Amino acid sequence: MLVLVTYDVNTESNSGKKRLRHVAKKCTDYGQRVQNSVFECSILPDQYVRLKNDLKDIINEDTDSLRFYLLGKNWDRRIETLGKDDSYHPDKDVFIL
Amino acid sequence: MLVLVTYDVNTESNSGKKRLRHVAKKCTDYGQRVQNSVFECSILPDQYVRLKNDLKDIINEDTDSLRFYLLGKNWDRRIETLGKDDSYHPDKDVFIL
Numbered sequence: 001m002l003v004l005v006t007y008d009v010n011t012e013s014n015s016g017k018k019r020l021r022h023v024a025k026k027c028t029d030y031g032q033r034v035q036n037s038v039f040e041c042s043i044l045p046d047q048y049v050r051l052k053n054d055l056k057d058i059i060n061e062d063t064d065s066l067r068f069y070l071l072g073k074n075w076d077r078r079i080e081t082l083g084k085d086d087s088y089h090p091d092k093d094v095f096i097l
Numbered sequence: 098m099l100v101l102v103t104y105d106v107n108t109e110s111n112s113g114k115k116r117l118r119h120v121a122k123k124c125t126d127y128g129q130r131v132q133n134s135v136f137e138c139s140i141l142p143d144q145y146v147r148l149k150n151d152l153k154d155i156i157n158e159d160t161d162s163l164r165f166y167l168l169g170k171n172w173d174r175r176i177e178t179l180g181k182d183d184s185y186h187p188d189k190d191v192f193i194l
């Protein structure tokens with residue numbers, strides 16, 4: 001299933017800037033960055049639970065905001081873009097390392 | 098239906114800063130800001146077409162990125178949040194002006 005993660009982290013303090021870096025790093029472990037604070041994660045339900053717990057441990061719940069949008073399996077037809085789009089298709093584009 | 102709009106606008110130039118303000122202003126005409134560059138718009142299909150056209154007229158398609166996620170009608174169960182959440186429910190929360 002595809003889970004969209006969007007976030008706003010309060011970066012007024014140095015600890016906030018650190019949290020922002022850690023949130024982005026953690027999301028990179030689970031999916032691809034499609035915009036500055038937007039990640040698309042093609043993950044299984046149990047991975048989604050772990051992702052939420054990992055992020056919950058990082059953020060300050062009073063000042064930071066995380067939103068998860070569950071786009072399900074047939075998510076292709078749910079996404080449209082305008083302008084710059086450097087994203088890859090997690091199920092189709094294959095990388096030979 | 099609920100349409101999620103996320104955007105990254107290149108603000109290195111003054112015209113970019115202006116585009117950013119205009120994108121946010123235009124999205125406000127169609128829905129609610131739930132994070133800095135994330136809007137949830139509870140709109141009809143023809144309004145969605147107009148929204149896309151309006152935004153297309155604003156952005157620089159070479160440097161700016163707009164993503165639309167179509168969450169459909171039963172979107173309640175597709176959204177989860179962690180931390181700060183000042184959003185309202187467009188179909189349930191009623192405002193007496």
